[in-house]
Amino acid sequence: MINEIEVIKTKNSKINEVDFSNLKFGSVFSDHMLECDFKDGKWQAPKVVPYAPISLDPAAKIFHYGQSVFEGMKAYKDADGNVLLFRPIDNVKRLNISSKRLAIPEIPENYFMDGLKTLLEVDEAWIPTQDGSSLYIRPFVFASGAGFHASPANEYKFIIATAPSGAYFSGEVRVLIEEKYSRSANGGVGYAKAGGNYAGQFYPTQLAIEKGYQQVIWTDDNTHEYIEEAGAMNIFVRINDTLITGPTSDRILDGITRKSIIELAESENINVEVRPLKVAEVVEAAKNGSLKEMFGAGTAAVISPISGFGYKGDDFELPKLEDTYASFLKKRITDIQTNKVEDPFGWRLQVK
Amino acid sequence: MINEIEVIKTKNSKINEVDFSNLKFGSVFSDHMLECDFKDGKWQAPKVVPYAPISLDPAAKIFHYGQSVFEGMKAYKDADGNVLLFRPIDNVKRLNISSKRLAIPEIPENYFMDGLKTLLEVDEAWIPTQDGSSLYIRPFVFASGAGFHASPANEYKFIIATAPSGAYFSGEVRVLIEEKYSRSANGGVGYAKAGGNYAGQFYPTQLAIEKGYQQVIWTDDNTHEYIEEAGAMNIFVRINDTLITGPTSDRILDGITRKSIIELAESENINVEVRPLKVAEVVEAAKNGSLKEMFGAGTAAVISPISGFGYKGDDFELPKLEDTYASFLKKRITDIQTNKVEDPFGWRLQVK
Numbered sequence: 069m070i071n072e073i074e075v076i077k078t079k080n081s082k083i084n085e086v087d088f089s090n091l092k093f094g095s096v097f098s099d100h101m102l103e104c105d106f107k108d109g110k111w112q113a114p115k116v117v118p119y120a121p122i123s124l125d126p127a128a129k130i131f132h133y134g135q136s137v138f139e140g141m142k143a144y145k146d147a148d149g150n151v152l153l154f155r156p157i158d159n160v161k162r163l164n165i166s167s168k169r170l171a172i173p174e175i176p177e178n179y180f181m182d183g184l185k186t187l188l189e190v191d192e193a194w195i196p197t198q199d200g201s202s203l204y205i206r207p208f209v210f211a212s213g214a215g216f217h218a219s220p221a222n223e224y225k226f227i228i229a230t231a232p233s234g235a236y237f238s239g240e241v242r243v244l245i246e247e248k249y250s251r252s253a254n255g256g257v258g259y260a261k262a263g264g265n266y267a268g269q270f271y272p273t274q275l276a277i278e279k280g281y282q283q284v285i286w287t288d289d290n291t292h293e294y295i296e297e298a299g300a301m302n303i304f305v306r307i308n309d310t311l312i313t314g315p316t317s318d319r320i321l322d323g324i325t326r327k328s329i330i331e332l333a334e335s336e337n338i339n340v341e342v343r344p345l346k347v348a349e350v351v352e353a354a355k356n357g358s359l360k361e362m363f364g365a366g367t368a369a370v371i372s373p374i375s376g377f378g379y380k381g382d383d384f385e386l387p388k389l390e391d392t393y394a395s396f397l398k399k400r401i402t403d404i405q406t407n408k409v410e411d412p413f414g415w416r417l418q419v420k
Numbered sequence: 421m422i423n424e425i426e427v428i429k430t431k432n433s434k435i436n437e438v439d440f441s442n443l444k445f446g447s448v449f450s451d452h453m454l455e456c457d458f459k460d461g462k463w464q465a466p467k468v469v470p471y472a473p474i475s476l477d478p479a480a481k482i483f484h485y486g487q488s489v490f491e492g493m494k495a496y497k498d499a500d501g502n503v504l505l506f507r508p509i510d511n512v513k514r515l516n517i518s519s520k521r522l523a524i525p526e527i528p529e530n531y532f533m534d535g536l537k538t539l540l541e542v543d544e545a546w547i548p549t550q551d552g553s554s555l556y557i558r559p560f561v562f563a564s565g566a567g568f569h570a571s572p573a574n575e576y577k578f579i580i581a582t583a584p585s586g587a588y589f590s591g592e593v594r595v596l597i598e599e600k601y602s603r604s605a606n607g608g609v610g611y612a613k614a615g616g617n618y619a620g621q622f623y624p625t626q627l628a629i630e631k632g633y634q635q636v637i638w639t640d641d642n643t644h645e646y647i648e649e650a651g652a653m654n655i656f657v658r659i660n661d662t663l664i665t666g667p668t669s670d671r672i673l674d675g676i677t678r679k680s681i682i683e684l685a686e687s688e689n690i691n692v693e694v695r696p697l698k699v700a701e702v703v704e705a706a707k708n709g710s711l712k713e714m715f716g717a718g719t720a721a722v723i724s725p726i727s728g729f730g731y732k733g734d735d736f737e738l739p740k741l742e743d744t745y746a747s748f749l750k751k752r753i754t755d756i757q758t759n760k761v762e763d764p765f766g767w768r769l770q771v772k
């Protein structure tokens with residue numbers, strides 16, 4: 069089934085330097101990476117090579133025109149030593165959707181999947197087994213071809229690197245609903261996992277952090293009346309017993325955790341509404357006590373409960389509930405991911 | 421006046437391989453570059469070093485989060501061998517405005533200017549003297565620090581590379597007024613020269629090229645009723661004898677060529693209006709014959725006349741005038757840049 073992928077192994081494993089009981093998020097990297105070059109008009113054969121610096125011409129277009137896309141995935145190891153991925157084909161497809169919008173050539177799906185499987189085989193020992201830990205997988209594609217002309221590059225690199233990781237957030241997350249800055253435009257690249265979408269969030273997020281928040285809730289750029297995303301995550305709001313999230317659009321990422329939560333919640337008879345959500349409705353619900361929960365959803369943090377939010381100078385606290393949708397859904401989804409329960413949805417893919 | 425900049429010269433100059441009479445835009449690079457690293461919380465001393473590949477960790481944030489900004493400038497050599505820059509301080513200031521929005525540490529102005537002057541001294545022989553040619557200068561800053569956490573990097577590189585260049589566009593430029601895609605959001609990063617702003621334009625531009633146009637005219641993302649930019653340039657429209665360009669905003673780049681044209685035109689008693697410009701007004705003017713000219717304005721192309729435009733399936737031709745504002749203003753501005761005429765504005769800076 070797996071196409072033969074060439075493997076060049078490192079002679080100097082760093083695995084013994086890593087404290088697996090005390091992992092941060094995405095800051096130590098496994099011994100190998102998958103590398104695949106686009107040149108002469110096509111993707112060349114992918115290879116597993118030692119994780120090592122990349123050498124690029126100073127005129128490589130990634131430095132100048134931000135032509136890059138990425139994905140975020142996780143690999144888990146269950147009690148029996150099986151290696152598991154979560155809906156990986158959705159990541160491949162989304163990477164190519166992003167690539168198309170950024171004028172980057174699409175990756176053959178088997179290059180991605182066979183390459184990833186081989187990489188996980190080679191670096192299997194890097195997959196952490198501690199609760200809450202996983203091997204974070206970062207596939208990315210960027211313009212390596214050189215030139216100062218503002219046009220697509222003629223060469224690209226597709227790389228998959230991995231990082232044994234602990235939790236993305238530590239401590240409570242308070243958010244600021246943004247009134248001035250915005251993340252994406254109608255007709256823009258907001259739905260793509262394009263590098264530039266993230267850099268643009270850093271400064272407004274820094275301003276929010278200076279005010280005592282951890283993340284920004286993005287609103288639409290035209291009116292700032294509608295809630296769009298939470299930092300680099302999709303957002304869910306629970307009013308009474310209904311879970312609400314905005315519809316995907318050309319401004320909003322089609323999150324894999326987001327759609328899994330919708331499906332999971334519906335299968336548990338939680339009422340889910342996918343519809344435009346006004347800031348005013350959330351503020352009103354906070355005031356009248358019907359606002360029960362808010363949480364971000366994404367691969368890195370899975371589900372990240374929000375403890376309170378700021379808006380137009382006022383601060384609102386979320387109630388501290390015993391049984392939250394957030395904790396229930398997070399447990400359900402991570403139990404499926406880590407093979408602690410049955411997977412009625414067919415989301416889990418065992419790769420070893 | 422110039423702080424001492426360390427210079428490490430190449431042992432293998434490539435200058436004899438370059439055909440200076442047949443230069444494209446930004447595709448051959450001079451022997452040296454300026455390099456400056458931000459680490460341990462500050463910008464280290466800049467150095468002139470041989471133009472050579474840059475080595476980066478695969479987790480460097482430039483690859484993942486598009487944290488990069490750049491500038492475009494040109495150096496000219498006049499008949500007496502003087503080396504000239506055009507409003508370079510404006511580029512330094514704008515680079516730092518862009519950096520601030522992208523959460524990148526700002527460069528000390530003297531690191532930029534002294535570094536650039538030293539670089540031009542070392543690579544003076546690379547400045548072309550043929551009419552229409554110049555040494556294109558590309559200062560850029562990007563996140564070199566590593567990590568998969570979506571937050572600003574802790575290390576950056578500032579580089580100035582140069583490329584002896586001919587014209588940016590060859591042949592006539594027909595443009596498509598965009599109805600679906602857009603370049604920037606209110607509250608976004610459109611006013612910054614951020615890498616990601618450019619990658620997002622490639623795909624819509626490819627679609628326009630497939631339809632027989634060379635560039636896209638960007639409209640506002642909310643209504644698509646207002647004209648914003650032309651490809652990677654600002655845009656001017658001449659209706660009767662009035663030159664119109666949109667006001668700068670958080671969506672529109674504060675172009676140095678743009679503001680020079682406004683000042684130059686006004687000094688020549690050309691009526692200039694800086695105001696929002698509706699697509700409908702341009703279409704109406706094309707229909708009733710009052711639309712005389714459209715042109716893009718930017719450092720790379722200086723002034724790029726537009727020969728016609730498409731909008732909602734219709735095509736409109738611009739008249740072929742004898743004496744255009746575009747050619748008059750382009751000659752005035754390049755004559756000032758290359759020291760063929762007096763510079764009453766104080767724009768030219770002689771660096772040697």
